[in-house]
Amino acid sequence: MLRRLAPALLVLAIALAACGGQGPALTDPKEIISQGLLATREASSLHLDVAVNGTLNIPETGGTFDLGGTTAGGDFDIVNKRARLTFSVPAFLDISGEAIQIGSDSYVKTSLTGAQYVKSTADATSVPLDPSEAFDQVEGFLDEEGVVSEKLDDVTCGDRTCYRVLLTIPSSLLGEAGTAAGVDAGAFLGDFLVIDLQFDRENLRIRQVATDVEAGEVGSIGIVITFSNYDATVEVSPPPDDQVTEEGGLPF
Secondary structure (H helix, E strand, O other), X not given: OHHHHHHHHXXXXXXXXXXXXXXXXXXXXXXXXXXXXXXXXXXXXXXXXXXXXXXXXXXXXXXXXXXXXXXXXXXXXXXXXXXXXXXXXXXXXXXXXXXXXXXXXXXXXXXXXXXXXXXXXXXXXXXXXXXXXXXXXXXXXXXXXXXXXXXXXXEEEOOEEEEEEEEEEEHHHHHHHHHHOOOOHHHHHOOEEEEEEXXXXXXXXXXXEEEEEEOHHHEEEEEEEEEEOOOOOOOOOOXXXXXXXXXXXXXX
């Protein structure tokens, strides 16, 4: 009898392993973030979409810009340092455009500059096609005093289920980075920056990063970044030579 059942038990064991291969659910929010960032770092490529909403006020001029409809999206070949990104910012002269990055060469065209791509070349080490540096900065905050990580209920993310973690960072810890960029982090962010993170429960890779910033007189800004198509083949080529110029520059 046992011999007759053995093949069926083996098939059942394999099926259970395939369905539950990701292991037990994680409960520690710091562990979810750390393992999620580690898993995401291993990606060879990814697609991301950015959506921005809210309002931006310019106190000096009294102008207010509705950021609704501001979007960006593109494919990134991290291993080969290639990317193509399109963007649209209706609030600022209804500008839209495309950026192509191939190694240290950048090609950018916008609705303000016409059909030609403007080519520029930068130090290859400064090309921001590897998200590891940003992940290192986020992970570096986890054990800082005043930083709070909280695991919320799991959520549906597309056709998957995701861990959801809130990471709350005091703006005082962001002061050094803000000062380097000429920004008063405290005035812009208030007391805290709250980042809403979603990680795929199956492979732990980031699926979404979101934050809402209430910046007082500056306005309120919401940002949602969605990640997908990990490890997919990314085809990025330079524009044809007759569509490229290295003269002049961008008008902004």
